[in-house]
Amino acid sequence: xxxxxxLSRSRPQQARKAEIPAPEERVLxxxxxxxxxDSTSEGEAGxxxxxxxxxxxxxxxxxxxxxxxxxxxxxPSPERRAPACRHFGRCGGCQLQxxxxxxxxxxxxxxxxxxxxxxxxxxxxxxxxxAAWGEGRRRxxxxxxxxxxxxxIGFIERGGARLTPIAQCPVLAPQLEATxxxxxxxxxxxxxxxxxxxxxxxxxxxxxxxxxxxxxxVDLLNRAQLEKLIAEANALNLARLSxxxxxxxxxxxxxxxxxxALVSPPPGAFLQPTAQGxxxxxxxxxEALHGAKRVVDLFSGIGTFALRIAEHAEVLAAEGDTEMLTxxxxxxxxxxxxxxxxxxxxxxxxxxPLSTLEMKKFDAAVIDPPRSGARQQAEQIARAxxxxxxxxxxxxxxxxxxxxxxxxxxxxxxKLTPVDQFRWSPHIELVGAFER
Numbered sequence: 087x088x089x090x091x092x093l094s095r096s097r098p099q100q101a102r103k104a105e106i107p108a109p110e111e112r113v114l115x116x117x118x119x120x121x122x123x124d125s126t127s128e129g130e131a132g133x134x135x136x137x138x139x140x141x142x143x144x145x146x147x148x149x150x151x152x153x154x155x156x157x158x159x160x161x162p163s164p165e166r167r168a169p170a171c172r173h174f175g176r177c178g179g180c181q182l183q184x185x186x187x188x189x190x191x192x193x194x195x196x197x198x199x200x201x202x203x204x205x206x207x208x209x210x211x212x213x214x215x216x217a218a219w220g221e222g223r224r225r226x227x228x229x230x231x232x233x234x235x236x237x238x239i240g241f242i243e244r245g246g247a248r249l250t251p252i253a254q255c256p257v258l259a260p261q262l263e264a265t266x267x268x269x270x271x272x273x274x275x276x277x278x279x280x281x282x283x284x285x286x287x288x289x290x291x292x293x294x295x296x297x298x299x300x301x302x303x304v305d306l307l308n309r310a311q312l313e314k315l316i317a318e319a320n321a322l323n324l325a326r327l328s329x330x331x332x333x334x335x336x337x338x339x340x341x342x343x344x345x346x347a348l349v350s351p352p353p354g355a356f357l358q359p360t361a362q363g364x365x366x367x368x369x370x371x372x373e374a375l376h377g378a379k380r381v382v383d384l385f386s387g388i389g390t391f392a393l394r395i396a397e398h399a400e401v402l403a404a405e406g407d408t409e410m411l412t413x414x415x416x417x418x419x420x421x422x423x424x425x426x427x428x429x430x431x432x433x434x435x436x437x438x439p440l441s442t443l444e445m446k447k448f449d450a451a452v453i454d455p456p457r458s459g460a461r462q463q464a465e466q467i468a469r470a471x472x473x474x475x476x477x478x479x480x481x482x483x484x485x486x487x488x489x490x491x492x493x494x495x496x497x498x499x500x501k502l503t504p505v506d507q508f509r510w511s512p513h514i515e516l517v518g519a520f521e522r
Contacts, residue, residue: 459484
């Protein structure tokens with residue numbers, strides 16, 4: 087006798103089907119764009135979210151519950167524009183290519199305003215969004231897998247798990263895009279028998295650096311495999327090729343200029359996605375800390391802010407990643423007399439924040455935490471003798487949560503600037519300048 091699952095016995099098939107309404111075609115009036123980039127319209131049971139529609143539009147859509155699939159735009163918005171990429175609508179990398187720049191940037195600013203208002207900070211003035219796109223993204227993670235006996239390279243489709251192969255990517259810097267589109271032979275060599283790999287691509291001043299995740303250990307490769315990988319890295323003119331952080335070949339040391347310092351990032355290191363975005367965040371941070379003599383840089387990474395601040399002040403850079411800290415310190419030492427003293431501290435600041443006592447000799451701080459924010463670290467800053475603070479955030483909600491304790495302890499938010507590096511996506515970064 088066929089064994090029946092207890093859950094299926096207790097919940098008949100008909101009841102399960104009844105919980106998921108059958109899709110129905112409806113005409114929707116679009117009122118706004120939500121924080122994740124989907125448009126919203128009013129439904130009987132709450133908002134209905136429809137991708138790729140714009141405020142003021144009337145659309146025909148296939149609706150199931152609170153989600154809808156766009157079928158046709160019946161009354162287009164004057165803000166609608168032709169997407170820049172042929173893969174738009176399937177590739178998960180962009181959600182908002184169909185929106186003109188001016189209203190799109192205004193919407194990003196509004197996401198910051200709304201996040202602050204939810205925490206009771208509706209009176210805070212928010213600057214216009216800075217479009218820091220530059221020539222495009224210098225950092226991207228593309229996926230590769232075998233599909234129908236062919237190697238495909240691209241991004242994960244929106245709302246799914248399937249790979250969307252790409253033949254173009256206008257959000258990338260042209261030099262990086264040209265390299266990404268030629269990665270097929272390298273992916274063929276790196277792909278395991280099953281599964282997929284992620285190719286972390288970084289455009290540096292000395293060429294493209296690629297670190298591949300999921301390809302296996304370098305020490306398990308035989309000589310023939312290594313020779314083929316090196317030959318392909320040469321053909322692509324890569325600066326460096328690594329598997330899971332272990333270099334296979336380094337034809338030229340990857341170099342990034344940060345102020346007066348030259349940094350060689352470790353494979354797969356985090357850094358700002360556009361060069362112009364990095365410069366913008368750094369400029370706003372330096373403005374916030376103007377006049378400071380001793381600065382602590384929390385979540386310093388490879389030195390995006392610390393190395394520039396060190397041109398004017400002594401800096402302690404605190405970071406949990408040993409390799410990034412090592413790269414930062416090497417860059418600082420290599421700058422010679424161009425920088426003031428830079429010291430480093432390896433610390434998981436989310437688990438063990440820098441304490442009030444440890445910050446007693448600093449008059450200023452910069453903090454650039456992950457998306458989840460750093461509430462415990464903010465509490466320690468609030469009680470320290472810090473007079474100036476630059477809070478760099480990639481999430482308005484966690485930023486609005488964290489600043490409450492700062493304001494309660496006498497800090498004033500003097501300037502708040504949204505910065506858009508992730509063009510055509512819902513993501514927004516910001517820099518808050520605080521004084522007391």
